[in-house]
Amino acid sequence: MKVRSRLLACLRGLGASVLALVSIILSVLTILSITFIPLGLGVFTTPVMISAVRAHANRRRLLAAQWSGVQIRMPYRPLPHDRRSGVTGQVELCTFLLKDPATWRDLLWLQVDMTAGYVIALLAFVFPPYGVEGSVLAAGVWEPIVDAGGTYWYAFIPVTSQGTANLAALTGLGLIALGLFVSPALLRAHFLLSRAFLAPTPQMALAERVERLTATRHDAVDTSAAELRRIERDLHDGAQARLVAMGMSLGTIEALIEKDPAKAKELLAAARTNSAEALAELRDLVRGIHPPVLAERGLGDAVRALALRMPLPVETEVELPGRFEEPVESAAYFAVSEILTNAAKHSGAERMWLDIHHEAGMLRIAVTDNGGGGARVNHGGGLSGIERRLGTFDGVLAVSSPPGGPTMVTMEIPCAPTAPRPAV
Known part of the structure; x- marks a missing residue:
């Protein structure tokens, strides 16, 4: 691992330790809010605090993935769509959130994060700066310090002379090297500790x-x-x-x-x-x-034929190891068909791109267009219907569509090839 990335891990340890201090504030305020529920005030403040805790936890999930490659799934139950308004709706929301086991695991995580999590994150940061302090003592900095306050202890070394200052400098260099070596591992350990509490239980x-x-x-x-x-x-x-x-x-x-x-x-x-x-x-x-080409030639040729029938040019890149189970191929084909058709009708795009490949037990499909963006997975909408159909196979759908575009719809379906690709 390069020195730059190790230094970056050290600085990220400082950032994680600061976020761990935020856990103290959120923990205190959330616990106080819950205790105020019998007085009526907590019914209104508790959902706000739980939302803040979840946002804080989601921020840690994001950093875990970006900084250390630690994936932490969200365990929260979806909020009910038919919640009533007014005080009654607020009571229902508060009750629903408190009944969610993930809420209490988040509160437990806050306690761990502001203690053990803080210490681990701080250790990921502290060694190089403390090593720099020891290194500069040999440059004559030790003399005014000793003159002002007597013996200065650096780690286990009493600095009273140039010789002991040089020894402190050598120790500081060792601490810098140690910090660069252990900072990435300590940062990862911090996020693994968070995952033990933030990830859903079996x-x-x-x-x-x-x-x-x-x-x-x-x-x-x-x-x-x-x-x-x-x-x-x-x-x-x-x-x-x-x-x-x-x-x-x-x-x-x-x-x-x-x-x-x-x-x-x-x-x-x-x-x-x-x-x-x-x-x-x-x-x-x-x-x-069930398109005949799908039954006879498989998903790859079927989506290529589908792309040729679109009113917009579609660049296709398909790399599949063979055939898949018929229901999987059918679900993937009609999902691609609906997404391409909707993009051609509503996105205002000039071109579309379709990429399908199989990797690590997943059929991955990405449909991109250069239209105006703004696509959303709305309840009862077309993308929502595709998401539900893919859910039958434990598949997932993700949409990235910022205003102004581009729009990318990504789908993943866990599956394995059932037949090898026929020889050409």
Whole structure:
């Protein structure tokens, strides 16, 4: 590891120790707020303080990932959407937050962070500066200090002469080297300690997974029912109506074929046109249920074909090791289709980029456009529906869309190849 990065770890240790001191303030204020709940005041202040604690904890999660590569998942339960307004709603919110086990783990983390966490973070910082102090003593700085206050102790060395000052300087250099060596490890240890309290416990993770699977199961059932209704409606209003009309035309042709051959020939041409249109509608319907190219060639070729049909140019980069389970391929294909279609309609983009690859057991999909940005995962919106469908496979969706663009929609689905890529 380079000296610069080790020095940076030392400075980050100082930043982490300052944040650990913030934990003291938040801990005191939150505990006081909870104790005021029986008086009524705490009902209004506790949600505010818990939100502040969560923001503080989320800041630590972000720094853990950025500074030491320590990933800390958020364990918080989503806030209820149907919360009432006024005092009643405030009471419900306060009760909901206090019933969340993550709230009490955050409070426990505050106690640990302002004690052991503070000490570890400070140790990650203190060695190099203290080493610099010892190093400058040999430059004659020791004399006025000793003259003013007598013997000056540096670490375990009593500095009373130039010789002992030189020894202190050597010790200081050693402390600088030691600090540069241990600072990254101590900083990582600080964040690992935080993860022990901020990450969800196995029980919390299991409860979250059960809740998510329950929700996605309901969504999958609702989606399937809606899809069946759509297919029935399309068949009834499209191909079925054309086939009925064609049957009636054939009956008329049968009656006219001897009396008025010219008219029968005209009706035969119309029936042929209706049959072609009915066949095209049936093909479109089948493609909407499960595209033939997806079944025959797999996800990679299917999304390439999809990109060619878009009204905007789409640059595709696909690197897949082979085929995946049919439900996974279908979910990924229709998610990409909906995102590309929405971007083409609403983003104002001139180009789009599609990247699909498989890595570390994850199918990763990124769709980017150079449009105006502002896309959000709103409840009941299209992106929300994609997120719920991916949740059926434990997949996740993330959206980055600042005002002015660009917009990037990233999806990950845990899966493994079921068949190798066919030889070309």
